[in-house]
Amino acid sequence: xxxxxxxxxxxxxxxxxxxxxxxxxxxxxxxxxxxxxxxxxxxxxxxxxxxxxxxxxxxxxxxxxxxxxxxxxxxxxxxxxxxxxxxxxxxxxxxxxxxxxxxxxxxxxxxxxxxxxxxxxxxxxxxxxxxxxxxxxxxxxxxxxxxxxxxxxxxxxxxxxxxxxxxxxxxxxxxxxxxxxxxxxxxxxxxxxxxxxxxxxxxxxxxxxxxxxxxxxxxxxxxxxxxxxxxxxxxxxxxxxxxxxxxxxxxxxxxxxxxxxxxxxxxxxxxxxxxxxxxxxxxxxxxxxxxxxxxxxxxxxxxxxxxxxxxxxxxxxxxxxxxxxxxxxxxxxxxxxxxxxxxxxxxxxxxxxxxxxxxxxxxxxxxxxxxxxxxxxxxxxxxxxxxxxxxxxxxxxxxxxxxxxxxxxxxxxxxxxxxxxxxxxxxxxxxxxxxxxxxxxxxxxxxxxxxxxxxxxxxxxxxxxxxxxxxxxxxxxxxxxxxxxxxxxxxxxxxxxxxxxxxxxxxxxxxxxxxxxxxxxxxxxxxxxxxxxxxxxxxxxxxxxxxxxxxxxxxxxxxxxxxxxxxxxxxxxxxxxxxxxxxxxxxxxxxxxxxxxxxxxxxx
Amino acid sequence: xxxxxxxxxxxxxxxxxxxxxxxxxxxxxxxxxxxxxxxxxxxxxxxxxxxxxxxxxxxxxxxxxxxxxxxxxxxxxxxxxxxxxxxxxxxxxxxxxxxxxxxxxxxxxxxxxxxxxxxxxxxxxxxxxxxxxxxxxxxxxxxxxxxxxxxxxxxxxxxxxxxxxxxxxxxxxxxxxxxxxxxxxxxxxxxxxxxx
Numbered sequence: 087x088x089x090x091x092x093x094x095x096x097x098x099x100x101x102x103x104x105x106x107x108x109x110x111x112x113x114x115x116x117x118x119x120x121x122x123x124x125x126x127x128x129x130x131x132x133x134x135x136x137x138x139x140x141x142x143x144x145x146x147x148x149x150x151x152x153x154x155x156x157x158x159x160x161x162x163x164x165x166x167x168x169x170x171x172x173x174x175x176x177x178x179x180x181x182x183x184x185x186x187x188x189x190x191x192x193x194x195x196x197x198x199x200x201x202x203x204x205x206x207x208x209x210x211x212x213x214x215x216x217x218x219x220x221x222x223x224x225x226x227x228x229x230x231x232x233x234x235x236x237x238x239x240x241x242x243x244x245x246x247x248x249x250x251x252x253x254x255x256x257x258x259x260x261x262x263x264x265x266x267x268x269x270x271x272x273x274x275x276x277x278x279x280x281x282x283x284x285x286x287x288x289x290x291x292x293x294x295x296x297x298x299x300x301x302x303x304x305x306x307x308x309x310x311x312x313x314x315x316x317x318x319x320x321x322x323x324x325x326x327x328x329x330x331x332x333x334x335x336x337x338x339x340x341x342x343x344x345x346x347x348x349x350x351x352x353x354x355x356x357x358x359x360x361x362x363x364x365x366x367x368x369x370x371x372x373x374x375x376x377x378x379x380x381x382x383x384x385x386x387x388x389x390x391x392x393x394x395x396x397x398x399x400x401x402x403x404x405x406x407x408x409x410x411x412x413x414x415x416x417x418x419x420x421x422x423x424x425x426x427x428x429x430x431x432x433x434x435x436x437x438x439x440x441x442x443x444x445x446x447x448x449x450x451x452x453x454x455x456x457x458x459x460x461x462x463x464x465x466x467x468x469x470x471x472x473x474x475x476x477x478x479x480x481x482x483x484x485x486x487x488x489x490x491x492x493x494x495x496x497x498x499x500x501x502x503x504x505x506x507x508x509x510x511x512x513x514x515x516x517x518x519x520x521x522x523x524x525x526x527x528x529x530x531x532x533x534x535x536x537x538x539x540x541x542x543x544x545x546x547x548x549x550x551x552x553x554x555x556x557x558x559x560x561x562x563x564x565x566x567x568x569x570x571x572x573x574x575x576x577x578x579x580x581x582x583x584x585x586x587x588x589x590x591x592x593x594x595x596x597x598x599x600x601x602x603x604x605x606x607x608x609x610x611x612x613x614x615x616x617x618x619x620x621x622x623x624x625x626x627x628x629x630x631x632x633x634x635x636x637x638x639x640x641x642x643x644x645x646x647x648x649x650x651x652x653x654x655x656x657x658x659x660x661x662x663x664x665x666x667x668x669x670x671x672x673x674x675x676x677x678x679x680x681x682x683x684x685x686x687x688x689x690x
Numbered sequence: 691x692x693x694x695x696x697x698x699x700x701x702x703x704x705x706x707x708x709x710x711x712x713x714x715x716x717x718x719x720x721x722x723x724x725x726x727x728x729x730x731x732x733x734x735x736x737x738x739x740x741x742x743x744x745x746x747x748x749x750x751x752x753x754x755x756x757x758x759x760x761x762x763x764x765x766x767x768x769x770x771x772x773x774x775x776x777x778x779x780x781x782x783x784x785x786x787x788x789x790x791x792x793x794x795x796x797x798x799x800x801x802x803x804x805x806x807x808x809x810x811x812x813x814x815x816x817x818x819x820x821x822x823x824x825x826x827x828x829x830x831x832x833x834x835x836x837x838x839x840x841x842x843x844x845x846x847x848x849x850x851x852x853x854x855x856x857x858x859x860x861x862x863x864x865x866x867x868x869x870x871x872x873x874x875x876x877x878x879x880x881x882x883x884x885x886x
Contacts, residue, residue: 144854149870158880163873274874
């Protein structure tokens, strides 16, 4: 033993009069630091139950479970994470990956219970004493496990694209698509929102692994209009995407298109497979649009004989005769149609039911009939002098453009309406004006303010880039005709309000704020309706109706046991909704004709 | 991370202004080649350095600048870059300031010189790093002895290529009463059970 060892106990005496470093009451005087990873908090309102926290947890400590008072709805599974503190290691990966930022940690680290099961709890639902702790770990702003911004879709610049109807959007390269696919956390919240419930996380996974044939197979399981939807889908899925909360939603539509772009059309049939053996049952479908052709696709694969009657010269309905080529090139649409036809669907073009063939004939010749006639007729404003020959409906002009039917191209056009159809006709006319007159003169007037237009934000942005003028809050009051009978303008008043207190359409105007929009043509793009005259008087009388639309049950069946209806004519305008309708009625028709019910009906 | 959480709140220790940290860094940079400065808090900053600067810097900070205490030595696996990051966290007890020195070493045959001669406590951290990350510190006392993982025969568990979830699933039973639901399936069941 050295002298030092002997003396050292006494050296401690020198600390006697100093402030102690020791914390006298550590349980209370030593709070966790500002960023301490203590007990979890979850903002139940912000949480969407995507389960990404569960997926990333390396200890299997998190379960996703329904909780009382939180409903399952679009964009929210209604599940909430329950954490087992017997397994948690407080690594905070769950907080770092949380898609909404709802999951955080308090700086609290002391919790005593006698019941071990109490340590399995649902933060934000089971009340805890640290719920209101201000300090604790939250994901730092710049620290992200998934990229917040989507991979930019390259597109043609405005000066180039205005010269032609060439497709604007380039599509992703394989590298870009993989980067975009990598942003998806595969929670699957989007599936419920997609009307046809596409296997979105699975086909995004196929992009990630570069297995495009698997991707195509997945697309066709739910959507035979994947070429179309890969380009012009209303992509409601993206508005439910978990990534939208703290960044941009995954570009689901463009990833779908990417799969389509990668698989040669010759391979489609092999991937989709052969139809079932013939059943001997026959189904007639009226209208070769997305609803009718989706039903045809399903029914023909079930082995039924399917005959489609189409009034126009080509199939596709509004996707061909409404949507302009620069958004949906005809060859993309043709691929979807060709595939369905190749399975054995017979399509009679230029055949109008009602005049060429009567409904009663179809009822007699087929086991079931589907009415999928869409919304082909444009609504009219019926403002004074709008019966002038230079006042058109947008859908009629779009039809003429597709059919290459001649019409007098306006030098100066005013469009009434703020929806996608208004943008479609405005942008189509702008292109034709540029080609023929070398200048664009199109004005879009709408009653809403621009923030509340029905049109996609992209459509509005691109229309403006192409030189189209938008005048919002303009309520049409009448057309202006000069002494020689020429249309010279549209008169509008400033709109003060559109809906009344009961949310009914009852616009009020400031009539002192009047504008005359000079033009030689007015185009009404305020909505479409269905021409149901093909049904004939007798059937029209027999059918049940609901606010001007044929009444259908949840399977798309009308009050007549042999007749179904699907698509825009019963559900309103939307491609992917029409596809979903097509599947629904096909399944219902199949169960009807596969049972003996149809033969019994025939005999009676 | 409990050492970090104390956050200089010891009674009677003044918190330094951020400015102090930056001035200190500027002064230090005149003597040593330094990399990036990351200021975490008023009294906590990290400085990136190259491996050869470690020993002279540690000696300087300990003997000339009052950073007498090695708070911890830890590592991060940057598997994509092929690096391990080592962080030597030092504390100046007199002014309540902490400085972390960060450096990268290669992930392949990870090897680092020992600093147990500067702080004997380093041997414990180095032994832990060898066990948890597989970083070798030749000559560090007891470095090859088991630390907490007795009889471990897998890859070092703090390496990112170690499948923690698989390990925890295989080795630890779930408490009775655990159940979970898949969000997409649950939504289908709730919102469109018939598939349409």
